[in-house]
Amino acid sequence: MDQRIAEHAEVLVDWSARVEEGDDVVVRVDEGAHDLAVAVAEKLGERGANYLATYVSDEVESAFVRSHDGDFDPNPDFELSMLENADVVLSLRAKRNTAAKGAVPGENRAAYKKSRTEIKARTMDTDWVSTMHPTRAHAQNAGMGYGEYKDFVYDAILRDxxxxxxxxxxxxxxxxxxxxxxxxxxxxxxxxxxxxxxxxxxxxxxxxxxxxxxxxxxxxxxxxxxxxxxxxxxxxxxxxxxxxxxxxxxxxxxxxxxxxxxxxxxxxxxxxxxxxxxxxxxxxxxxxxxxxxxxxxxxxxxxxxxxxxxxxxxxxxxxxxxxxxxxxxxxxxxxxxxxxxxxxxxxxxxxxxxxxxxxxxxxxx
Structure with a gap:
């Protein structure tokens, strides 16, 4: 594993989220973020935190939102309950297809976002941090080779x-x-x-x-x-x-x-x-x-x-x-x-x- 992934996880857990022993941490793992999720889980274990991982995918979400009738259940209790008990939410973004949401009708996207306003607000009440793990899809979007893109990402993240x-x-x-x-x-x-x-x-x-x-x-x-x-x-x-x-x-x-x-x-x-x-x-x-x-x-x-x-x-x-x-x-x-x-x-x-x-x-x- 690229050593910079472990350094990224350390900056995320220690500098960015300031995770402490006993913190309840939700880790939202995007479909391409497996390696970073492993490194983050290791750091959380070292800190003595509690951890729950959830899977995030634009393709999966798009399938749900596109096929729904648009009358979404506002702020589902099961998701609110998870967030109400979370101290920290870490979002590890890493897309495999940056255009996966493109086929979802605009009115469905808008209705879905409106249905999640309280969930969004509850997430923002935690010590939440969003970061990105480099993928080939993001590199392609950036017009860069994968190795060059990884250098770019870590130059931006591993700062003083x-x-x-x-x-x-x-x-x-x-x-x-x-x-x-x-x-x-x-x-x-x-x-x-x-x-x-x-x-x-x-x-x-x-x-x-x-x-x-x-x-x-x-x-x-x-x-x-x-x-x-x-x-x-x-x-x-x-x-x-x-x-x-x-x-x-x-x-x-x-x-x-x-x-x-x-x-x-x-x-x-x-x-x-x-x-x-x-x-x-x-x-x-x-x-x-x-x-x-x-x-x-x-x-x-x-x-x-x-x-x-x-x-x-x-x-x-x-x-x-x-x-x-x-x-x-x-x-x-x-x-x-x-x-x-x-x-x-x-x-x-x-x-x-x-x-x-x-x-x-x-x-x-």
């Missing part, structure tokens, strides 16, 4: 996370103290309020309120969005390819949208429910270990020259205590490349130009 957290604190401070963010580039001029919002320093650990490995972003929950934005980084969502997305916002809501590829899939997302047309997240990628786009949101949104915006659900960790942010059954990230002819401003001050942050060498006012 403590040092990166210290660097990302610069951006967190700027957002915490700011009132408005503006993004400007070709076909984009967008403003959003971050007044009284808190930013999350997403350093791949629940200790930082961060739940993805790899991570390397600073994010918050904006509101009062105005203007237009162009997302030029392609993505695959539920098996559907989406590319060259334009969104126009008025009074915080998407009022016009288009996509060069996948416009029907984009429409399915935005019409899922009332909250799907509002932003739930502004995220700023800061992981320089990710140096190319690979059609995986887990990696692409963390890349240092990018900003991503998510329509749908907002994370409560970014909101004042007692305040409820945007609610939706979806949370879908879309990415814009900020590496050229672009700038990000906070309260009129440029904090990133052409992908370079103001504290980095080469930054120009």
């Amino acid at each position: 996370w403590e040092s990166l957290a210290d660097e990302m604190a610069n951006m967190k401070d700027l957002i915490d103290e700011g009132s408005e963010v503006r993004l400007v580039k070709e076909e984009t001029d967008l403003t959003m309020s971050i007044e009284e919002r808190t930013a999350v320093n997403s350093a791949a650990s629940v200790a930082y309120d961060s739940h993805n490995l790899p991570s390397g972003e600073v994010f918050t929950a904006p509101e009062a969005t105005e203007g237009e934005v162009y997302f030029d980084v392609p993505m695959t969502h539920d098996g559907a390819r989406i590319r060259d997305v334009h969104l126009t916002f008025e009074e915080g809501e998407v009022v016009d949208w288009s996509a060069e590829v996948g416009e029907r899939a984009l429409e399915d997302i935005l019409t899922t429910d009332e909250g799907a047309k509002r932003l739930g997240e502004l995220g700023i990628g800061m992981n320089r270990g990710i140096d190319r786009f690979t059609d995986s949101i887990l990696f692409d949104e963390k890349m240092g020259d990018t900003v991503h915006l998510a329509v749908g659900r907002a994370y409560s960790s970014c909101l004042p205590e007692g305040q409820q942010g945007n609610q939706s059954a979806v949370h879908v990230d879309m990415i814009t490349d900020m590496s050229e002819d672009s700038r990000m401003e906070i309260d009129g001050e440029v904090v990133q130009r052409d992908g370079t942050f103001r504290w980095e060498e080469g930054f120009e006012e």
Whole structure:
């Protein structure tokens, strides 16, 4: 077994999830994640944790959702009971076919997601962490050989996370103290309020309120969005390819949208429910270990020259205590490349130009 798999499992269990003796841990094992699951189980045993593995497969789920009449039992008690007794949920993502959900009708996908809102919320009440084990399917999506792709994945995951957290604190401070963010580039001029919002320093650990490995972003929950934005980084969502997305916002809501590829899939997302047309997240990628786009949101949104915006659900960790942010059954990230002819401003001050942050060498006012 590749030694990096054991290192990945150790980072996941110790740094990311902070598993302790006696913790009840649910491990969601994707169909291609067997080797990582073995390594994770070994680490959990060494820590004296309790473990339950569940099998996850887009192909299996798609068969169920596609054949169902669409009237799904909301939040089944048997699954809620499992999550209510879990301290930690680890999701080991590793697809064999990244397009397996493509044949599922959009209305069925939307109904299924709505039926699982409480399950989603209960999962997020645990110390949950999602990570990815490299597979040939993901390598093919990324346009890379399998060996090259494994190197890419582990370069992104096996980082000095403590040092990166210290660097990302610069951006967190700027957002915490700011009132408005503006993004400007070709076909984009967008403003959003971050007044009284808190930013999350997403350093791949629940200790930082961060739940993805790899991570390397600073994010918050904006509101009062105005203007237009162009997302030029392609993505695959539920098996559907989406590319060259334009969104126009008025009074915080998407009022016009288009996509060069996948416009029907984009429409399915935005019409899922009332909250799907509002932003739930502004995220700023800061992981320089990710140096190319690979059609995986887990990696692409963390890349240092990018900003991503998510329509749908907002994370409560970014909101004042007692305040409820945007609610939706979806949370879908879309990415814009900020590496050229672009700038990000906070309260009129440029904090990133052409992908370079103001504290980095080469930054120009």
